[in-house]
Amino acid sequence: MSQAAATAEGPEGRIPVLDIGPALAGAPGAMEALAGSIARSCEDTGFLVLANHGVPTALVEGCFAAAAEFFALPEEEKLALKVGQLNLGFLPTGAQVIRTSTIHNNTKPNLNESFYISRDYAPDDPDILAGKPMIGLNRWPPALPGFRPATMAYYTAMLGLAQRMLPAFALALGLRPDYFAEDFTEPSCTLRLIRYQPQPEPEADRFGFAPHIDTNFITFLAQSALPGLEVRTREGEWLRPPAIPGTFVVNTAEMLGRYSNDRFAPTPHRVVNTNREMRYAIPFFFGPGNDAIIKVVPSCIGPGNPPKYEPLRYLDHRQKLNRTNFAHRQQMP
Numbered sequence: 372m373s374q375a376a377a378t379a380e381g382p383e384g385r386i387p388v389l390d391i392g393p394a395l396a397g398a399p400g401a402m403e404a405l406a407g408s409i410a411r412s413c414e415d416t417g418f419l420v421l422a423n424h425g426v427p428t429a430l431v432e433g434c435f436a437a438a439a440e441f442f443a444l445p446e447e448e449k450l451a452l453k454v455g456q457l458n459l460g461f462l463p464t465g466a467q468v469i470r471t472s473t474i475h476n477n478t479k480p481n482l483n484e485s486f487y488i489s490r491d492y493a494p495d496d497p498d499i500l501a502g503k504p505m506i507g508l509n510r511w512p513p514a515l516p517g518f519r520p521a522t523m524a525y526y527t528a529m530l531g532l533a534q535r536m537l538p539a540f541a542l543a544l545g546l547r548p549d550y551f552a553e554d555f556t557e558p559s560c561t562l563r564l565i566r567y568q569p570q571p572e573p574e575a576d577r578f579g580f581a582p583h584i585d586t587n588f589i590t591f592l593a594q595s596a597l598p599g600l601e602v603r604t605r606e607g608e609w610l611r612p613p614a615i616p617g618t619f620v621v622n623t624a625e626m627l628g629r630y631s632n633d634r635f636a637p638t639p640h641r642v643v644n645t646n647r648e649m650r651y652a653i654p655f656f657f658g659p660g661n662d663a664i665i666k667v668v669p670s671c672i673g674p675g676n677p678p679k680y681e682p683l684r685y686l687d688h689r690q691k692l693n694r695t696n697f698a699h700r701q702q703m704p
């Protein structure tokens with residue numbers, strides 16, 4: 372397995388560290404400058420690091436602590452919350468082989484266990500009562516009363532940050548700042564808690580998380596306490612994002628690639644936990660609303676650059692992924 376190379380830090384590195392405080396505060400010209408940096412890194416590695424983002428440290432730490440407490444529960448308590456038709460709840464180790472990846476021909480299950488959380492619908496929410504597709508009730512561990520407030524406080528803060536970053540991504544594509552607003556009025560978001568078991572001895576084709584691209588719009592990763600995440604550059608090298616405590620690693624995902632006609636293409640990444648301890652991650656996946664139709668944006672087409680993608684309803688994309696993943700799950704012993 373190739374060693375990860377060091378990454379230059381600072382605003383102009385290949386995975387730049389961007390102080391987004393001025394842009395969030397509305398300082399003159401700051402949003403445009405941020406958009407320029409986003410465009411540069413999204414055309415290159417598709418990864419960036421956000422500093423000064425306004426999400427309280429206590430919420431990030433609270434979510435990591437909730438994850439550690441959950442995964443420490445006895446296996447049967449976790450299995451009682453096992454995912455069903457939707458990816459909500461606990462997915463045990465060995466249950467996921469990313470066979471949909473076009474990046475890597477994965478053959479072995481990922482060495483991680485996960486817990487998925489979505490928007491926290493009430494049982495009598497009209498959309499739940501109407502049986503709308505691809506939404507459902509979160510599952511909560513009865514033994515951990517603090518788990519729901521801690522994870523949902525984090526979820527809500529991340530949703531706010533993601534919405535505040537949308538204008539920057541629109542500007543980065545040469546669009547008006549509110550271009551994406553309508554498609555994200557009811558965004559599809561998932562908070563995934565992950566625990567990676569140690570894998571101190573590298574083994575061929577065995578990963579904490581095999582090489583993949585994310586299928587949503589953009590993903591926010593609070594910095595994990597331990598290294599393990601690696602990003603594949605266009606040249607095929609694996610880089611580690613700058614590990615600056617308190618920042619968020621952000622990566623472009625499939626729908627941003629699709630809107631942008633691959634100008635901001637999603638970047639393959641993987642996790643190998645070569646540490647001697649469990650590694651935790653709490654990615655927040657931000658995606659369009661189920662009803663949004665993802666169309667290539669006007670600024671990314673022109674003479675000699677026709678749209679590479681047909682319009683796609685996000686719900687159809689999600690349902691297709693869910694069917695594939697569910698079929699895989701059923702094949703598992």
Ligand SMILES: O=C(O)CCC(=O)C(=O)O
Binds near residue numbers: 563
């Ligand atoms: O554990 C990490 O740092 C990354 C996780 C990841 O790539 C994912 O959940 O899609």
Ligand SMILES: [Fe+2]
Binds near residue numbers: 583584585640
């Ligand atoms: Fe990922």
